[in-house]
Amino acid sequence: MRHKATHAPVVVITGASAGVGRATSRAFADRGARIGLIARGKEGLEATRRDVERRGGRALVLPCDVADAQAVDDAAATVEQELGPIDVWVNNAMVSVFSPIEEMTPDDYRRVTEVTYLGSVHGTLAALKRMKPRDRGKIVQVGSALAYRGIPLQSAYCAAKHAIQGFNDSLRTELLHDRSNVRVTSVHLPAMNTPQFRWVKSRLPRKGQPVPPIYQPEIAAEAIVWASEHDRRELHVGLPTIQAILGNKFLPGLGDWYLARNGVEAQMGDEPQDPNQPHNLWEPLPGDRGAHGVFDEQARDRRWELQLSIHRNAILGGLALIGGLAAGLAWSRSSPTT
Numbered sequence: 001m002r003h004k005a006t007h008a009p010v011v012v013i014t015g016a017s018a019g020v021g022r023a024t025s026r027a028f029a030d031r032g033a034r035i036g037l038i039a040r041g042k043e044g045l046e047a048t049r050r051d052v053e054r055r056g057g058r059a060l061v062l063p064c065d066v067a068d069a070q071a072v073d074d075a076a077a078t079v080e081q082e083l084g085p086i087d088v089w090v091n092n093a094m095v096s097v098f099s100p101i102e103e104m105t106p107d108d109y110r111r112v113t114e115v116t117y118l119g120s121v122h123g124t125l126a127a128l129k130r131m132k133p134r135d136r137g138k139i140v141q142v143g144s145a146l147a148y149r150g151i152p153l154q155s156a157y158c159a160a161k162h163a164i165q166g167f168n169d170s171l172r173t174e175l176l177h178d179r180s181n182v183r184v185t186s187v188h189l190p191a192m193n194t195p196q197f198r199w200v201k202s203r204l205p206r207k208g209q210p211v212p213p214i215y216q217p218e219i220a221a222e223a224i225v226w227a228s229e230h231d232r233r234e235l236h237v238g239l240p241t242i243q244a245i246l247g248n249k250f251l252p253g254l255g256d257w258y259l260a261r262n263g264v265e266a267q268m269g270d271e272p273q274d275p276n277q278p279h280n281l282w283e284p285l286p287g288d289r290g291a292h293g294v295f296d297e298q299a300r301d302r303r304w305e306l307q308l309s310i311h312r313n314a315i316l317g318g319l320a321l322i323g324g325l326a327a328g329l330a331w332s333r334s335s336p337t338t
Helices: 019-029 042-054 069-082 106-134 155-177 217-229 239-250 252-262 303-310 312-334
Strands: 010-014 034-039 058-063 088-091 138-144 183-189 206-208 234-236 268-272
Touching: 010 019, 010 069, 010 106, 019 034, 019 042, 019 088, 019 217, 034 042, 034 069, 042 058, 058 069, 069 106, 088 106, 088 217, 106 138, 106 155, 138 155, 138 217, 155 183, 183 217, 183 239, 217 234, 217 303, 234 239, 234 303, 239 252, 239 303
Parallel strands: 010 034, 010 088, 034 058, 088 138, 138 183, 183 234
Antiparallel strands: 206 268
């Protein structure tokens, strides 16, 4: 069901041409948002624009590589000139390389860092430059369970997501110190059914796949929109994300052991990988890739898991109340009568 907001927000989404960014653009369009669409691929951006306008939103196409800080700032200026003051900035753009560490190159690491980590920094700086003087606005960082728990074969991406976490912690404390009403929220995602597994640079012997359970990008989009409207420090989407974060906090050595045994094979399917397959590390691939990857048969919505995360405080409070009542009842039954 679509919900039209009383105030149509101005939103900027990086990585908007496909995957989670594409689904998020549609979700904001359902609220009548005016959306600045940032990505490198023009065909995908134009397709996203059509999606947004069909759903009642307004879209501005902004071809841009988020690794270029000046280009990101220029895009932000164009959004404010054409659509109005930015209310929400969503940092979602990413690239990755699937490869054992010993086969990675310095250029691989540099490029993934420039897009996935520094792209988020560049977006945040462009947003802060405009939001801070107005003393309002929301920055949503699209994170991952891998921001807390590194896994084999994705060292560059895991490192970049870890870096964003450190950057966010610094940013939050500075905003609190300044008593700013600008807010930042991290939305940490599980394995998603997005097109990246067929366009990522890969040195694996077989085609890459998300580690099940797999979630549809619309779940991520719903979480991002909710986070933009609420003051939550972090939103953990899906039970696997919660399990990975808690497991790494309390039993990191067990996680090392488990991933050493299972983490490599779990990220590969049965089809052989073409070593000459085109990838998007340096340049966007042509065409419109859409929001979904090739794992629709395995992916499910699992909206109830998102609702658990969204309503966690009420659920925990209810459980605590039930526990207290049960303890009180047990105590009263065991107390001697006088």
